[in-house]
Amino acid sequence: MGHRGEAGLREDLRALAIPFEHHEHEAVFTVEESRGVKEAIPGEHTKNLFLKDAGGAFWLVTVPAEMRVDLKALPAAIGCKRVSFGKPDDMERLLGLTPGSVTPLGAINAEPGSIAVVLDRTLAEAARINVHPLRNTATIGLSGADTLRLLEHWGHAPRIADIPAQETG
Numbered sequence: 432m433g434h435r436g437e438a439g440l441r442e443d444l445r446a447l448a449i450p451f452e453h454h455e456h457e458a459v460f461t462v463e464e465s466r467g468v469k470e471a472i473p474g475e476h477t478k479n480l481f482l483k484d485a486g487g488a489f490w491l492v493t494v495p496a497e498m499r500v501d502l503k504a505l506p507a508a509i510g511c512k513r514v515s516f517g518k519p520d521d522m523e524r525l526l527g528l529t530p531g532s533v534t535p536l537g538a539i540n541a542e543p544g545s546i547a548v549v550l551d552r553t554l555a556e557a558a559r560i561n562v563h564p565l566r567n568t569a570t571i572g573l574s575g576a577d578t579l580r581l582l583e584h585w586g587h588a589p590r591i592a593d594i595p596a597q598e599t600g
Contacts, residue, residue, distance in 0.1 A: 437564055437565050440565060449580065449581065454468075456468045456568065459531075460531040472561055474557070475495060475496075476496035476560075477554060478498065479491060480492040480516070483514065489545065490511065491535060493551065499597045502514060526538070527540035533563070534565060536564060543587055549591070549594075555578075559573065560574070
């Protein structure tokens with residue numbers, strides 16, 4: 432399984448020879464607050480939904496930052512039952528993350544099979560996506576393909592899906 436946490440993440444980025452860009456910044460909690468940070472950093476920005484389905488399974492879904500996900504249509508797109516937002520204590524237990532620092536890279540802390548990790552197709556195919564390295568005072572940019580490689584390296588089977596957005600009224 433290797434090391435967990437941010438030190439383990441850096442080690443794995445090196446071991447897999449994954450190129451990435453690292454940016455330190457002030458803590459950001461909302462899409463609003465992160466706008467300034469985003470303007471300074473190239474690539475696709477992301478937002479993460481930590482969800483629990485009606486069957487009790489946990490999901491981590493990463494989508495473009497500005498997307499408003501249609502939660503009613505989402506289960507059909509990813510293959511699960513009705514979803515609701517997961518609780519912070521479950522997030523901490525499974526991913527070792529606190530709300531505001533959620534990132535697909537949190538999967539480094541998760542036992543394989545304990546959570547399903549899903550990337551929106553546009554991110555999976557992007558040359559550069561920006562995600563937190565387990566804390567919201569930094570952002571790292573890497574390719575969608577390399578993000579999937581990391582997830583696979585950690586024993587997860589990441590899914591790529593066309594995440595449904597809400598129709599804007």
